[in-house]
Amino acid sequence: MLKKLLKYEVQATSRIILPLYAALISLAIVNRVISSIPILTWHAPQIISMIIYNMILIGMFIMTFVMMIQRFYKNLLSDEGYLMFTLPIKSWMHIASKLLISMMWMVTSGIVALISIFIIAFDIIITKEFLHASVVFIGDFFRYFGPLSGLFIFEILLVGVVGLASMVLMIYASIAIGHLFNRHKILASVGSYIVLTTISQILFIIMAVISSYLPTPRHLSIANDLHGVEPIIHYVLWFVIIFSGILTSGYFILTNYILSKRLNLE
Amino acid sequence: MSIILECNSLTKAFGKKRALSDISLNIEKGKIIGLLGPNGSGKTTFIKLLNGLLTPTSGEIRVSGIQPGIETKKIISYLPEKTYLNDWMRVHQIIELFCDFYEDFKPEKAYDMLKRLNINSNDRLKTMSKGTKEKVQLILVMSREAELYLLDEPIGGVDPAARDYILETIINNYSANSSIIISTHLISDIEKVLDHVIFIKDGQLVLTSSVDEIREENGKSVDGLFKEVFKC
Numbered sequence: 077m078l079k080k081l082l083k084y085e086v087q088a089t090s091r092i093i094l095p096l097y098a099a100l101i102s103l104a105i106v107n108r109v110i111s112s113i114p115i116l117t118w119h120a121p122q123i124i125s126m127i128i129y130n131m132i133l134i135g136m137f138i139m140t141f142v143m144m145i146q147r148f149y150k151n152l153l154s155d156e157g158y159l160m161f162t163l164p165i166k167s168w169m170h171i172a173s174k175l176l177i178s179m180m181w182m183v184t185s186g187i188v189a190l191i192s193i194f195i196i197a198f199d200i201i202i203t204k205e206f207l208h209a210s211v212v213f214i215g216d217f218f219r220y221f222g223p224l225s226g227l228f229i230f231e232i233l234l235v236g237v238v239g240l241a242s243m244v245l246m247i248y249a250s251i252a253i254g255h256l257f258n259r260h261k262i263l264a265s266v267g268s269y270i271v272l273t274t275i276s277q278i279l280f281i282i283m284a285v286i287s288s289y290l291p292t293p294r295h296l297s298i299a300n301d302l303h304g305v306e307p308i309i310h311y312v313l314w315f316v317i318i319f320s321g322i323l324t325s326g327y328f329i330l331t332n333y334i335l336s337k338r339l340n341l342e
Numbered sequence: 343m344s345i346i347l348e349c350n351s352l353t354k355a356f357g358k359k360r361a362l363s364d365i366s367l368n369i370e371k372g373k374i375i376g377l378l379g380p381n382g383s384g385k386t387t388f389i390k391l392l393n394g395l396l397t398p399t400s401g402e403i404r405v406s407g408i409q410p411g412i413e414t415k416k417i418i419s420y421l422p423e424k425t426y427l428n429d430w431m432r433v434h435q436i437i438e439l440f441c442d443f444y445e446d447f448k449p450e451k452a453y454d455m456l457k458r459l460n461i462n463s464n465d466r467l468k469t470m471s472k473g474t475k476e477k478v479q480l481i482l483v484m485s486r487e488a489e490l491y492l493l494d495e496p497i498g499g500v501d502p503a504a505r506d507y508i509l510e511t512i513i514n515n516y517s518a519n520s521s522i523i524i525s526t527h528l529i530s531d532i533e534k535v536l537d538h539v540i541f542i543k544d545g546q547l548v549l550t551s552s553v554d555e556i557r558e559e560n561g562k563s564v565d566g567l568f569k570e571v572f573k574c
Binding site for chain 1 (some may be wrong): 356389390393395396397412413416418420424426427428430439442443470500
């Protein structure tokens with residue numbers, strides 16, 4: 077069932093986001109072509125195409141964000157919810173499908189933006205140097221961290237995924253809380269978002285203070301080279317992963333509770 | 343006879359306003375039930391509670407002995423009073439969606455009815471009139487072989503010719519095992535198909551009775567009784 081939901085979620089979102097990707101890449105190519113034509117006296121085309129490119133780039137990121145909110149709110153809590161919530165599907169699957177596809181588009185938008193920048197700035201010599209530098213960097217990285225490099229990469233990816241999920245789910249939870257109000261639902265959602273952010277930050281500070289008193293990492297804080305600091309980096313990364321993970325699960329459980337036990341579609 | 347619908351002191355309040363108060367009733371399987379009442383009497387609220395789109399404030403509701411949830415959604419086919427389909431989809435895409443999620447959906451039935459009503463399955467809902475959209479929704483709902491059909495104002499927005507076809511479709515799809523609840527205030531149009539009626543007024547249950555009993559005891563038609571009960 078989740079697979080089918082994901083399929084329809086991709087269908088509903090790709091028709092909005094894919095044309096934007098196509099427009100961004102085309103504009104990047106146009107920019108590239110225009111800037112390679114040696115017009116010395118007249119710069120207007122370059123400037124105009126660059127402005128349009130930037131607008132689409134910004135628009136794409138805004139749209140990715142707006143779509144994340146809109147798919148949750150419109151598809152589940154407005155008229156379309158009449159269909160979604162009469163399908164024989166558990167509400168956690170609705171949340172999961174929307175969450176996964178939103179995260180997917182956020183990552184894809186980032187990649188597409190990088191590709192478009194690469195198209196505009198592509199230069200054989202610079203690219204060669206860049207690739208060379210990257211190879212050197214990756215080599216250094218693995219040499220430095222040795223057998224733990226894999227763990228390090230894994231931790232950083234996990235921080236990214238959990239961070240993204242927690243951002244999206246905090247917004248979903250806020251919208252769901254706003255839905256509990258009889259009137260001024262949107263205002264209540266915004267208010268809930270502010271409250272949730274504040275609570276999360278207070279919790280983070282409390283946890284950070286508590287963990288700084290834990291005995292383990294203390295003797296490490298006097299290290300003065302990268303190897304000495306390494307355990308601290310792992311420690312901090314896992315602190316962030318576990319803390320955001322707990323918050324993320326909390327938002328998910330809260331949203332699911334409201335959608336399954338306190339649903340009141342207008 | 344088994345019970346399809348069971349309510350015990352069902353109450354739903356929105357803030358201070360009570361949309362339904364203290365409704366208790368039992369309905370047997372295999373009937374066409376008219377849920378009748380003037381505008382704002384709580385008909386839609388009642389149907390949404392059956393679907394689990396609303397959560398009761400107090401009391402309980404059971405469909406085929408189960409509280410609203412995944413299992414009841416599998417056996418209920420629901421026609422809401424508003425358009426719930428997103429407008430960018432084509433009719434055949436929505437049919438695929440119904441096929442994917444409802445085991446009892448019969449696509450050939452849907453295509454057959456679309457053809458009868460001259461609706462092209464490649465059209466997007468965006469390009470359709472309100473009446474045509476309502477017809478599409480009704481086709482989708484009636485193409486399921488459900489145990490309980492909940493039809494909220496199914497004939498409100500369509501022309502009289504289509505209205506007849508729709509009523510015909512409803513009756514033809516009705517089998518001994520399934521029950522239909524139709525909410526409406528256009529009683530004279532559907533009176534001839536009803537077995538049982540529920541009258542509600544200002545969220546209160548006024549009457550629940552079989553149509554035969556009404557005719558025998560009151561010597562009146564349902565429409566006549568309705569006008570008498572809800573006299574302004």
